Amino acid sequence: MSELIWLIPLIPLIGFIINGLFRNTLPKIAIGFIGCSVVLASFLMSLLLYFDIAALRDSGQVAEITMHLFDWFTVGQLNVGLSFLIDPLSSLMLLIITGVGFLIHLYSYSYMGKDGGFGKFFAYLNLFIFFMSVLVMGSNYLVMFIGWEGVGLCSYLLIGFWYKNSSYAAAAKKAFVMNRIGDLGFLIAMFFILVTFGTLEYNGVFSQAAGMTVGDSTLLIITLLLFVAATGKSAQIPLFTWLPDAMAGPTPVSALIHAATMVTAGIYMVVRSNILFTLSPVTMEIMAIIGLATALVAAFIALTQNDIKKVLAYSTVSQLGYMFLGLGVGAFTGAFFHVLTHAFFKALLFLGAGSVIHAMGDEQDMRKMGGLRKAMPITFSTMLIATIAISGIPPFAGFFSKDEILAYAFQHNPLLWAVGFITALFTAFYMFRLLYLTFFGKFRGTADQQSKLHESPWQMTLPLVVLAVLSAVGGLINWPEALGGNFALAGFLAPIYESGSAYQVSLTLSHSTEFILMGASALGALVIAIFAYNKYVTRAGVPLQEGSEQGLLHKLSYNKLYIDELYGALVVKPLNQLSIFLYKTIDRLAIDGIVNSVCAFIVTSGKGIRQLQSGYVGFYILMMVLAIVGIMIYGILAI
């Protein structure tokens, strides 16, 4: 298997080429079959690869498979190769990408069935899988950067999939521009890495970095820039506003790209470079604070949103904030564990929301839903599992991963834990609010919609069920020691942290403290769930209509803290003004002026000189004679 790892990204690329070229000629069933089967093939290979890696781990060997495809370019001392590295971290990421990716492809076959851009959609999805697997498989920062840029491109293409709607196209542009700011950070960080270490290969960089001192200023700059890149891709303050807008894309896209895989690229990158980050405590501190602030702000906004996908989008931002909190306090495994479980339950939530939207005839406003429990039993039960999982109620997956992060946060600083805990309560509230408004109470839509309510076909419910099972049992992967487990995931990932093990933080809390923390968050989530039940089911509260009187906090939350408006006033408007100024003054007056006056000079001088061409033969001869006489005089004088 290890010689064939290049097939994992290549097969989806072939799928992209076939589906892209023949999107209008192939029948839908063929496009769907190609689109799904290439990802399934990649998934099966990733699974084999995972077993290979696991076998290497068990036998105590170095669990790394590297494959050098070819030298990409060589400049002086610098040699960058296109090479792949499979280790425990990337093999797990590959499993998520291709596994969840396959389920979402299957789901899309039915969800996008009636869309005119069916072939285009599958081509883009395949291309995304290709770039995402390149991102996690690369063995140096440049190959990661190829994937990093490529997934950004796919994200742009898929957000703007229905590009005829100008607000969707604007959302795509926003995502692209904001990602670009982050990408610049990545690029500059790469230059710094190159100057400092002389190589971009992970092995070379990390082994050299391990010899540096804690708090080295170059490492500080590199990690800060890498973190800027992560804030762009993983939607953290201040670059997070693109992710909620990215919900303009089709729902499977939101599930695959903007929940399960692409947005976790930032976390993958930080976990991969963990040695650099552990050596820069300042960056870690900033990362923890930004992550926590993002988690809190996004959860606060999610409390009052009425669009079912917007709630989930802000929830994603909030959960990503948790992951960065985990990274910042040194819980690298915890953060990656949360990436895994989040991929399961958030993809499930998005797909469930897609199923609801499908049944409601493209209605996304939760105020017009309600009582869907009976019409859509499978969607309801799987969504229920996902909601419990994300809210952090044991024994479902979200509880364990979130709790591990919170435990590390508590050890770092109890204040961080307190804010994280409040955010967890917010999370429980908005998720149960979503569940109750959608599936409980009376139906609030039109009679026409009610008569057409239906459970989705098997292609859509099968992924839901699989993901629900994973969301339910995902916690087993890293069962905590306090509950009799052995942190299996941490053990599996250990080689990733080897070079920086001297500086790694480990959990030293006593088991009783851990029990108290776990109990507090589980109990808090349960209480909030009951509170939400009372508010939205027993008293049948429905969010207020547009434009009605709201309290100050409610208003702030409903209007997303006016962050979009703030950015508009601070960045977009001045930039537009500057562009207009540059256009009118520099471009029109200066540059156009120079070009136009050159033209005018040539026209005027041409007008003058053409008088010489009079057309009279006599005049020409006179000129000739005068010229000859002139030459003769010159010759005589010169001699």
Place this chain on the structure above:
Amino acid sequence: MENIVDQIQGVPLNHYIIFCSIMFAIGVTGVLIRRNIIIIMMSIELMLNSVNLLLVAFSAYRGDPSGQVFVFFVMALAAAEVAVGLAIIVMVYRNTKSVDIESLSKLRW
């Protein structure tokens, strides 16, 4: 041959030069100021022949016959030139019903 050379040398060289210069100047002036194409052709012939005469004179004074050979070539060339030139004049006349050189001023901007 001796006889002809002696006869040519009977006139001082300066006279030949002055005479030829005057004849050449007359030719140039004719080309410049006359508007009748035929007269312009004739003036060109005048210039050619003044040069021929000068060549012959120098050749005789230096005792070098190649100058006279040149003259034969120039005369042959002049005959060809006249043939072409006259043909052009005939065509111009057919097209413009005039032998005025100013009638050919169409070829300007």
